[in-house]
Amino acid sequence: MVKKETLNSDKLIVTSIGNKFSKALLMAVAGGLLFVVFITDVIRRSVDLDIGWILLLRDIVILIAFLIFYVLVESIWKREQAPAKKLGFALVLTLVIGITSVLLFFISPSGFEIKNLNLIPLGFDSIVWSNVYGIVLSITMLIVLLVLRDIIFSKRRRGTKRNFIILLILIIASSLLTLIYRPMESGSEMTVLFIVTVIAMLMNSFRVSWIVYLSKREKILNIIFGFLLFCIFIGFDIITAKEGTIVGSSILFYSAPLHSFVLNVSLFATIYFGMTFISTLFHLPTAEAFDRKLSEVSSLHNLSRLVTQVFDFNELVDSVTTMTLEVCEAKSAWLEIVQEQKTGNIPKRGTFILDENSVVMTVALKNISLEEVQTVASSGGKIIRKQILDGRKPIVIDSIKEDKRTQHLVGMDNKISSLAIVPLLSHENVIGILYATKDVEFGFDKDDVDVISAFADHAAIAIENSRLIEKSIERERLMREMMLAQEMQKKLLPQQVPQFPQLEIEALSTPAFEVGGDYYDFVLLNDNQLGVLVGDVSGKGVSAAFYMAEMKGIFQSLSKIYREPKDLLIQAQRTLIGTIDRKSFISVIYAIIDLETGEMKVARAGHCPMLFASNHHASYVQPTGLGLGMGSCEIFEKTITQENVRMAKGDIAVFYTDGVTEARPEDGSEFGYDKLKDVVKFCAGKSATEIRDSIIMAVDNHMNHASPEDDLTIVVLKWNK
Amino acid sequence: MSNFKIDIREKENINVIDLKGYLDAHTAPELEKIFQNLIEVQKFNIVVNCEELNYISSAGLGVFMAYIEDVRKHNGDIKLSNMSAKVYNVFDLLGFPLLYDIAKDEAEAIKKFISVKK
Numbered sequence: 001m002v003k004k005e006t007l008n009s010d011k012l013i014v015t016s017i018g019n020k021f022s023k024a025l026l027m028a029v030a031g032g033l034l035f036v037v038f039i040t041d042v043i044r045r046s047v048d049l050d051i052g053w054i055l056l057l058r059d060i061v062i063l064i065a066f067l068i069f070y071v072l073v074e075s076i077w078k079r080e081q082a083p084a085k086k087l088g089f090a091l092v093l094t095l096v097i098g099i100t101s102v103l104l105f106f107i108s109p110s111g112f113e114i115k116n117l118n119l120i121p122l123g124f125d126s127i128v129w130s131n132v133y134g135i136v137l138s139i140t141m142l143i144v145l146l147v148l149r150d151i152i153f154s155k156r157r158r159g160t161k162r163n164f165i166i167l168l169i170l171i172i173a174s175s176l177l178t179l180i181y182r183p184m185e186s187g188s189e190m191t192v193l194f195i196v197t198v199i200a201m202l203m204n205s206f207r208v209s210w211i212v213y214l215s216k217r218e219k220i221l222n223i224i225f226g227f228l229l230f231c232i233f234i235g236f237d238i239i240t241a242k243e244g245t246i247v248g249s250s251i252l253f254y255s256a257p258l259h260s261f262v263l264n265v266s267l268f269a270t271i272y273f274g275m276t277f278i279s280t281l282f283h284l285p286t287a288e289a290f291d292r293k294l295s296e297v298s299s300l301h302n303l304s305r306l307v308t309q310v311f312d313f314n315e316l317v318d319s320v321t322t323m324t325l326e327v328c329e330a331k332s333a334w335l336e337i338v339q340e341q342k343t344g345n346i347p348k349r350g351t352f353i354l355d356e357n358s359v360v361m362t363v364a365l366k367n368i369s370l371e372e373v374q375t376v377a378s379s380g381g382k383i384i385r386k387q388i389l390d391g392r393k394p395i396v397i398d399s400i401k402e403d404k405r406t407q408h409l410v411g412m413d414n415k416i417s418s419l420a421i422v423p424l425l426s427h428e429n430v431i432g433i434l435y436a437t438k439d440v441e442f443g444f445d446k447d448d449v450d451v452i453s454a455f456a457d458h459a460a461i462a463i464e465n466s467r468l469i470e471k472s473i474e475r476e477r478l479m480r481e482m483m484l485a486q487e488m489q490k491k492l493l494p495q496q497v498p499q500f501p502q503l504e505i506e507a508l509s510t511p512a513f514e515v516g517g518d519y520y521d522f523v524l525l526n527d528n529q530l531g532v533l534v535g536d537v538s539g540k541g542v543s544a545a546f547y548m549a550e551m552k553g554i555f556q557s558l559s560k561i562y563r564e565p566k567d568l569l570i571q572a573q574r575t576l577i578g579t580i581d582r583k584s585f586i587s588v589i590y591a592i593i594d595l596e597t598g599e600m601k602v603a604r605a606g607h608c609p610m611l612f613a614s615n616h617h618a619s620y621v622q623p624t625g626l627g628l629g630m631g632s633c634e635i636f637e638k639t640i641t642q643e644n645v646r647m648a649k650g651d652i653a654v655f656y657t658d659g660v661t662e663a664r665p666e667d668g669s670e671f672g673y674d675k676l677k678d679v680v681k682f683c684a685g686k687s688a689t690e691i692r693d694s695i696i697m698a699v700d701n702h703m704n705h706a707s708p709e710d711d712l713t714i715v716v717l718k719w720n721k
Numbered sequence: 722m723s724n725f726k727i728d729i730r731e732k733e734n735i736n737v738i739d740l741k742g743y744l745d746a747h748t749a750p751e752l753e754k755i756f757q758n759l760i761e762v763q764k765f766n767i768v769v770n771c772e773e774l775n776y777i778s779s780a781g782l783g784v785f786m787a788y789i790e791d792v793r794k795h796n797g798d799i800k801l802s803n804m805s806a807k808v809y810n811v812f813d814l815l816g817f818p819l820l821y822d823i824a825k826d827e828a829e830a831i832k833k834f835i836s837v838k839k
Contacts, residue, residue, distance in 0.1 A: 538779035540746065582790070583783035587815060606815035626816035630786060639819050658779070670776070670807075710778075 023072060030068040033061050034135060041127045059179060062134075062255045069139055077146060082154070087225040087276070090147045090269075093140055094232045100136050101239060101247055104129060112249045118182055119253040126250070133247070134254030137240075141265040148265075148272055152207040160207055167200040171264045175257035184242065184252075201268045205275040213294075216287040219280050226277030233270035240266060292329070296451050299327040303455065306462040313466050317364035320434070320459040325366055327455055328448040330436035332414065334365035334373050335424075337432045337463070338389075352377060352385075360385065360433070368437070372414050376435070380405035384421055389430050394422040394449050399441040418443035422452050424460035431460055482514040489515050489545055492552050498522050498530065500595055502721035504688035505532075508696070509713040516711035517544025518657050519551050523559045528595040531559050534655040534715055535588040536607065538627075543584070544711075550579065551586055565590040565603035566642040573605070573628050573636045580629035587627045589655055598647035598719050603640060606630065608661060611654040611680055612645055618681040620673065621645055647719035652691060654680055659712030663699045671702045688718040727751055735766045735834050737827065741773040744781035752781070756788040765797020768830040772803035777811050785821065798822060800830040 040058055111126060112119040121127050152164055174193050181187060214222060239247040240263050251259040283290075302323055306316060317335050324333040336352075341359045352360045362373050377385065383405050384395055397419040400406035409416050416437040424432035434456050438444065444452075489511070497505045509518050517537030525531055535551050537544040554572050562568040568590055576586065587607035593600045602610055606627025609620035625640040647653065656676070663671040679698045683691045692714055699712070725748035728739040736759055744752065759767060769785075785799060792799055802824040804812065812823065824830035 536779070538783050583780075583787040585779070585783070585786065585815070587779075608814060622814075624816065624819075626819055630816065631820045635819060639816065662776075662778070664776075673810075 023075065026068050026072055030065040030072075033065040033068075034131070037062055037065075038127075038131045041121075041131065042124075045121060045124065045127060056179065059255055059257060063257060066138060066142070066258070070142055073139070073142060073146065086147050086151050087222060087229070087273075090144060090229055090273075091225055093144055093147070094229060094236075096140055097137060097236060098232065100133060101236075104133060104247055104250070111246050112253055114184055119184065119249060121253065126253075130250035130254045133250045134258060137251060137262055138255075138258045141262045144269055145265050148269060151210065151272075152204060155207070155210045155213075157207075157209075163200070163203050163207075167197070167204050167268070170197040170200050171261060171268075174264055175260045178256035178260045181256075186242075197264060198267070198271075201264075201271050204268070205272045208276055208279045211276065211280050211283055212290065214280075214283075214287070216284075216291050219284055219287045222280045223277060223284065226273050226280055229273035230270060230277050233266055233273060236266045237263070237270055292447075295329075296327055299323050299451075299455070302326075303458045306458060311466070311469065313463075313470070314363075316462055316466055320455075320462075321364045321366045324434060324436050324452060324455065327451050328420070328436055328444065329438075330420075330443075331416075331439050332365075332367035333434070333436045334368060335363055335432060335434050335459075336360045336377075336385075337363045338430060354389075368414055372412065373435075375412065376409060376416070376419075379408045381408075385433065388421055388423050388433050392423050392425060392428070392430055394420065394453055396420050396444050396449055398444070401441075415439045417441045420444040420449055420452055422449070422456045424456045424463065426460045426464040432456075432463060434459070485542070485545065486511075486514045489548070492549055493520065494522055498524065500530075502595060502598075502719065503530070503593065504718040504720060505716070506688035506692045507713075507715045508692055509711070510708070511540075511711045512659070512708050513541050515542060515545035516540060517548050518659065518711040518713040519548045520655070520713055520715050521552060521555055523556065525559065525563065525592065529563070530593045530595060531565075531590065532593065532655065532715060532717065533559075533588060533590045534607065534657065534713060535586055536657040536659075536711070536713070537586050538584050540711065543581075547580065547584060547586060550576070551588070563592070564642065565592055565601050566640055569603050569605045569625065569628070569640060570633075570637050573626075574633050576629050577633060585627040585629040591653070591655070593647070593717070598651075598721060600645045600647055600653065601642055602645060603642045605636075605640070608656055608658055610645075611652075611656070611676060613652040613654070613680045613683065614648060614650070616681055616684055618677045620677070647717075649719060649721060650684055651719045652680060652683060652688075653717040653719075654691070654695070655713075655715040655717075656695075657711060657713040659708060659710040660695065660699055660714060662710060663703055663708060663712070665702065665704045665706055668702075668704075671699055675702070688716045691718065692716045725751065727755055729755060732768075732827075733831055733835065735768055735831050736764050737768045737770055737831075739770045739773070743776045744774060744784075745776065745778040746780035749778075749780045749784050752784045753787070756784065760788065760791055763795070765792045765795045766834050767792065767797065767799045768824075768827060768834075769799060769801050770803050770827050771801055771805070771808055774805070774808050777808055782812070782815060782817070785817075789821070798834070800824055800833060802827045802830040 037058055040054075107125070107129065111122050113122055114120075121130070149164060152160060170193065174190070174197055177190055177193060181190070211219070211222065239245045240251060240259070241248050242252060242259075248259070251262055302319075306319060317337070321333045321335050324330060337360070338354070339359055339361055341353065341357055351362075354360055362370060365373055380403075388395060397403045397406055399418060400409045400416060406419065417440050418438045420436045422434045422436075423430045424434060434452065436444070436452060493509055494507070497507050499505060505522070507520055509516075509520060511518065517540060519533075519535040519537070521533045523531040523533075533555055535548070537547040537551065551572075554575050555568075558568050558571050558575075562571060569588060572588070580586070585606065588605045589602065589607040589610060590604075591600050591602045591610065602621055602623060604610075604623050604625045606625060609622035612619055612621050621643055623641040623643040626636050630636075645653070654676075661671055661673055661676060675698065676695065679695055680691065683694055686694065695714055695716075725742040725744060727741075730737050730739070738752075738755060740752070742748075756767075759765075785801075789799055800822040801812070801817075803826050804823065809823070812818065812821075817823065822830070822833065824833065
């Protein structure tokens with residue numbers, strides 16, 4: 001009886017005999033032993049060998065052979081199969097038992113007579129069949145026991161293994177106990193042991209929690225298998241009982257311990273499969289709910305995957321719809337996203353315009369075509385959408401026939417019977433709408449809607465994150481563009497300030513933002529005439545930068561033709577008036593300096609006046625003139641004037657933009673014209689560079705070192721002749 | 722930038738807009754909207770009272786330029802009044818007095834409208 005104890009010492013022995021050769025050898029040894037038993041039985045029939053020790057020896061030989069069989073079976077045993085599959089396997093095994101039993105009945109051997117509580121075979125065929133049947137059944141039952149073990153161990157808890165080992169020990173003990181008695185004899189110890197064993201069987205039979213985790217389909221199969229196995233083993237219990245049929249007698253004659261083993265395992269199988277059948281039956285009504293909970297859990301788990309998909313918007317929305325189908329077993333699902341309407345964009349297919357700023361776009365769909373989605377969204381669908389957008393609560397339509405809003409869906413090819421529509425919320429705003437349909441009425445219960453809602457919340461976060469990433473990438477791109485624009489604009493300004501022995505020039509221009517609307521330029525008209533222009537486009541930023549570039553083009557081309565500042569400005573006005581926006585204008589001041597005489601002609605188009613300083617006295621030179629692009633050309637020409645100033649040694653002329661005079665710290669006063677005048681007034685004797693820096697320092701002090709809000713340009717001229 | 726306020730009232734069938742505070746790129750759209758609304762309801766006689774206007778930037782000036790043509794097309798006008806010297810200087814630099822009727826005070830501006838009508 002050592003064979004069953006090895007069962008628990010796991011596979012140590014088994015692995016040590018892993019190779020094929022030793023397996024074949026073991027097989028041969030076991031076969032040989034059983035053959036010897038068979039020969040003994042044959043001899044026993046004619047010669048009286050019923051001496052105690054010989055019979056004991058015969059039983060032990062049989063048990064050793066079965067121990068070997070156990071080792072062999074265990075070595076090829078696969079443990080990892082699911083319990084339900086094992087059940088199917090057990091069913092196949094019982095077929096073996098069944099066929100053999102039926103065969104035995106048909107052949108109907110002569111049987112045995114009971115004599116002195118011993119079994120005496122009535123014919124040679126009885127000996128042959130009891131040998132064959134004893135071997136086949138014992139091995140089959142051994143496998144049945146292994147199957148039961150694996151099923152029980154599939155959901156282990158504390159005590160699972162212990163209980164099973166107790167049962168095994170009791171079964172083994174029962175078998176060993178038979179050695180003391182004659183085959184048909186029974187004692188009170190046997191009865192007691194039997195009762196204890198049955199109790200242990202019952203205890204082990206409560207290990208059926210694996211049933212809970214079966215899918216509904218598996219549970220139905222389980223009920224059928226469980227029931228069949230239960231019936232078969234009941235039948236088997238009966239035919240293998242001691243006083244039962246020829247089947248029982250045959251095994252009993254072959255080996256009393258094996259008979260006890262077969263009977264106990266069969267009884268255990270009966271109880272266990274009976275319990276399986278009943279438990280599964282009770283679990284069946286909740287099977288569907290359990291299935292769904294399981295799929296919900298796995299879907300919600302999948303949600304975490306959404307987080308990693310934020311880099312690909314299309315992949316993300318596709319996952320959202322696919323998972324929606326999974327979580328509520330919907331027939332079809334689609335997702336609409338509320339997007340900003342970019343002006344000038346031609347609406348794409350599946351786009352629905354909400355208002356002037358936003359559109360709703362179908363971004364992903366499953367098991368439904370875009371045309372069908374559009375059908376759903378038409379007529380009453382518009383009402384639903386509006387209710388979702390305004391109410392921000394899920395809407396469930398249990399039956400499209402009953403609901404006014406979905407009358408247009410009756411009789412659609414892609415059958416829809418019930419609908420669930422859930423908003424995707426982000427910061428209390430509806431950023432999308434998730435639709436799910438079923439082709440049965442009342443398809444969405446409260447649980448479904450809760451799950452879809454929970455799901456929609458996660459999806460909203462993922463979509464929002466995806467958008468934020470997109471936005472930040474876009475912002476980065478724009479920033480690079482702006483840096484590029486800044487570089488470009490810098491190149492539009494003179495790279496080098498011209499210098500003459502008699503005329504010092506210094507200039508500086510800093511935009512408040514990346515690009516600005518301030519402009520200054522110099523042009524040498526001929527050997528002794530220099531044009532100096534400072535301009536300021538109204539507004540700031542990119543739009544101003546474009547006009548600034550245009551102004552440069554105009555100045556560079558017109559300055560070579562017109563030798564009077566006034567004339568140039570009149571022409572500039574004519575050129576600009578057609579192209580400039582009504583709200584915008586360009587203020588410009590233009591001076592032409594005679595490098596021989598220091599004579600300066602100044603014309604102004606709405607620009608800050610020139611500051612002229614001579615001998616500690618400073619004044620503004622402000623000829624009249626409208627800003628470029630402001631009035632009609634007629635008024636412009638009529639009103640513009642020009643002034644002449646003659647520069648003497650040490651005289652200073654400062655051109656600037658309103659960034660200087662209007663520099664204002666927060667909640668403070670402007671820098672102003674008077675302050676500028678004061679600064680320049682005391683600059684006699686300073687170089688042009690020093691004068692420029694003085695002005696900047698004064699402005700900076702006035703601003704309390706805060707960053708300026710407007711573009712700022714200064715051009716300083718100093719006459720040294 | 723809430724230190725800008727616009728009030729609108731009607732006086733002798735003329736719409737008077739009171740500007741207070743700083744009119745710059747941030748606040749200009751508010752004034753734009755007012756002009757748009759007035760033009761929409763066919764009110765073309767407008768006086769802008771600049772008494773409490775502290776500052777006007779080029780963007781602010783642009784608002785007047787944007788609507789003057791529309792208003793004048795309908796025989797109306799935008800007249801400015803009660804400017805402080807500082808604000809007047811800004812208008813003056815750009816040559817606004819050449820294009821716009823800038824009155825000393827509101828009454829004078831209104832009187833001009835009425836006399837034209839007669």
